[in-house]
Amino acid sequence: xxxxxxxxxxASGRSGAALCRALAAAGEAYVPVVRDxxxxxxxxxxxxxxxxxLRDAGRLRAALAGARRVVSCAHARWTAAILAAAPAEASLxxxxxxxxxxxxxxAHGEGVRAGEAAFLAGNRPGVMLHPTMIYGxxxxxxxxxxxxxxxxLPVAPLPGGGRALVQPIHQDDVTRCLLAALRRxxxxxxxxVIAGPEPLPYRAFxxxxxxxxxxxxPPVLPVPAGLLRALAPLTRxxxxxxxxRPDEIRRLTEDKAFDIGPMRRTLxxxxxxxxxxxxxxxxxxx
Ligand SMILES: NC(=O)c1ccc[n+]([C@@H]2O[C@H](COP(=O)([O-])OP(=O)(O)OC[C@H]3O[C@@H](n4cnc5c(N)ncnc54)[C@H](OP(=O)(O)O)[C@@H]3O)[C@@H](O)[C@H]2O)c1
Numbered sequence: 345x346x347x348x349x350x351x352x353x354x355a356s357g358r359s360g361a362a363l364c365r366a367l368a369a370a371g372e373a374y375v376p377v378v379r380d381x382x383x384x385x386x387x388x389x390x391x392x393x394x395x396x397x398l399r400d401a402g403r404l405r406a407a408l409a410g411a412r413r414v415v416s417c418a419h420a421r422w423t424a425a426i427l428a429a430a431p432a433e434a435s436l437x438x439x440x441x442x443x444x445x446x447x448x449x450x451a452h453g454e455g456v457r458a459g460e461a462a463f464l465a466g467n468r469p470g471v472m473l474h475p476t477m478i479y480g481x482x483x484x485x486x487x488x489x490x491x492x493x494x495x496x497l498p499v500a501p502l503p504g505g506g507r508a509l510v511q512p513i514h515q516d517d518v519t520r521c522l523l524a525a526l527r528r529x530x531x532x533x534x535x536x537v538i539a540g541p542e543p544l545p546y547r548a549f550x551x552x553x554x555x556x557x558x559x560x561x562p563p564v565l566p567v568p569a570g571l572l573r574a575l576a577p578l579t580r581x582x583x584x585x586x587x588x589r590p591d592e593i594r595r596l597t598e599d600k601a602f603d604i605g606p607m608r609r610t611l612x613x614x615x616x617x618x619x620x621x622x623x624x625x626x627x628x629x630x
């Protein structure tokens with residue numbers, strides 16, 4: 345790898361592939377690091393990958409050899425492994441998740457917290473970006489799954505009437521944030537929340553998704569969260585209805601609103617409005 349080269353871990357995932365596309369478009373050299381060469385090849389991005397599973401410390405070290413900047417779009421739980429394998433002089437751009445702030449602990453959130461703690465303790469220059477819900481990528485199961493559900497439901501049963509706040513970020517803005525983070529010189533390990541321009545109640549988000557998908561926003565039926573959680577497993581039995589997990593219902597009861605001042609100031613990124621992001625999402629063939 346030449347000095348300028350960026351190693352992209354998780355290059356065959358949604359955020360990784362979008363970043364690689366943007367790097368290629370900007371003429372920036374990168375090396376995709378993937379566990380499945382065939383999956384990478386199917387994306388048609390061309391660059392020759394280095395193959396390493398994050399569980400294999402030796403292969404990972406070999407894959408990252410020579411990189412001056414390492415960006416990881418794999419789960420933050422892999423941070424300690426990446427820190428151990430990355431060249432000492434490499435700066436790091438890592439993806440975390442705002443799930444780390446949730447009051448409901450789960451393996452995902454705990455993994456992000458552990459990864460963030462390892463990153464801050466290592467104090468290698470770089471940043472861990474904590475995105476909120478990401479929508480708009482090919483194959484994402486946030487907005488697309490919601491639209492599939494809205495096609496089936498005459499009413500929207502929501503805990504607390506869907507008043508808790510969400511602040512989704514479009515995949516294109518995630519890519520812009522990753523690029524900005526890669527281009528910025530970091531002096532120490534930092535963390536940054538990246539989110540959409542403003543929070544809105546989930547019920548308004550749902551209505552915006554319905555309109556963007558060409559559907560009539562359904563009336564909202566406030567239902568106690570406990571009852572909905574008990575009913576959630578039934579979605580497995582309904583043909584054509586996307587599956588909903590009980591923990592997802594519980595998370596719909598907590599506000600997920602974030603100050604994006606630091607994102608704007610540090611990365612210089614102004615995220616696109618939800619309506620524009622949804623228009624981009626549904627303009628693509630579904
Ligand atoms: N999507 C969201 O709404 C959202 C919101 C907040 C935070 N995040 C975080 O942002 C990051 C990127 O999200 P995403 O939607 O792009 O996720 P994704 O599509 O699931 O991509 C994850 C990537 O990690 C790779 N990976 C997983 N385990 C691996 C292993 N053992 N060895 C090597 N590679 C491995 C996957 O490889 P394969 O391609 O081979 O599967 C994939 O390329 C994730 O950490 C996610 O937790 C996502």
